[in-house]
Amino acid sequence: MKITKLKTPLSEKDAKNLRVGDVITIDGVIVTARDKAYAKITSGKKLPIDLSGGVIYHCGPLVKRTSKGWKVISAGPTTSARMDSIQADFVKRTKTRALIGKGGTGKEVAEKLAKLDCVYLAFTGGAGALAASQVEGVEDVFWKELGPEAIWVLRVKDFGPLVVAIDTTGNNLYEK
Numbered sequence: 726m727k728i729t730k731l732k733t734p735l736s737e738k739d740a741k742n743l744r745v746g747d748v749i750t751i752d753g754v755i756v757t758a759r760d761k762a763y764a765k766i767t768s769g770k771k772l773p774i775d776l777s778g779g780v781i782y783h784c785g786p787l788v789k790r791t792s793k794g795w796k797v798i799s800a801g802p803t804t805s806a807r808m809d810s811i812q813a814d815f816v817k818r819t820k821t822r823a824l825i826g827k828g829g830t831g832k833e834v835a836e837k838l839a840k841l842d843c844v845y846l847a848f849t850g851g852a853g854a855l856a857a858s859q860v861e862g863v864e865d866v867f868w869k870e871l872g873p874e875a876i877w878v879l880r881v882k883d884f885g886p887l888v889v890a891i892d893t894t895g896n897n898l899y900e901k
Contacts, residue, residue, distance in 0.1 A: 728886060734778030735822035740842050743889045745896040749846065750885035754864060754878060755780040755825070758815075759803055761874040766818060767811045773867040774878060776819035780846075783808070783826035785873035787853070788863070795863035797879065801853030802827040805845070806834075813837035825887060829899040835891045845891035847898070859884045 726748060731739055733753030743749070756774065758766070758781050766772060786800040805826030808815070812834045815821070822843055827850040830838065838845060848856065860879050867876040890898040 730883075733780055735780065736778060737822070737842050740822045740844050741893050743844050743892055744894070745889055745892050745898045747889040748886050749889065750883045750887065751780060752882055752884070753780075753880070755782045755881055755884060757782045757784045757786060757800075757875075757877040757879065759783050759785055759874050760807060761871045762868060762876050763808050763811050763815050765868065765871075767814045772819065773876065774865070776821050779819065779821050780823045780825060781815075781819075781821050782848075782879070783824065784856075784877075786857070786860075786877055786879075787873075788877070795866065797857045797860040797863065797877075799853035800856040800860060800879075802848045802850060802856075804828045805830055809834045813841065816841045816843045829890055829897070832897070832900065835897045835899075836895060838891055839893050839895040842893050844889055844893060846885075846887040847890040848885070848887055856884070 729749045783803045783805045787798045788795045809831045825846045862880045864878040
């Protein structure tokens with residue numbers, strides 16, 4: 726099986742070259758965001774970080790503070806469809822190129838993501854320890870008042886494997 730390695734930030738070309746069923750890994754920075762962070766961002770709250778070309782991971786990581794900073798203990802994906810009502814608006818505002826989660830999105834949202842040149846990458850549910858092992862460090866954390874739904878900026882190496890489940894041509898693995 727061929728695995729494509731991508732590095733963040735992703736370009737429009739990176740996203741457009743991916744097709745449903747491709748398997749990839751990511752090096753660089755990924756940012757966690759879920760329900761509460763999405764709501765703040767789509768309500769017009771100024772972003773504390775530039776997400777253009779970024780990769781958003783639908784995750785609320787379990788972290789532990791150590792003498793060297795934060796250590797990610799577990800980082801499993803959360804169900805992405807929970808954010809469907811604001812997913813396209815979030816991507817439009819942030820110019821994000823990829824979303825990582827589990828379970829996909831609704832058909833209408835998948836079509837909107839494709840038009841925004843944003844791919845959806847599926848990560849296996851229940852693999853939080855694997856994901857944590859691929860986090861080299863926490864670069865920052867924003868909106869700590871959101872608790873587990875804070876925005877975590879994670880430096881990752883070989884993050885995945887991730888399966889392209891929705892591509893920029895409108896193909897949708899969950900529709901097949």
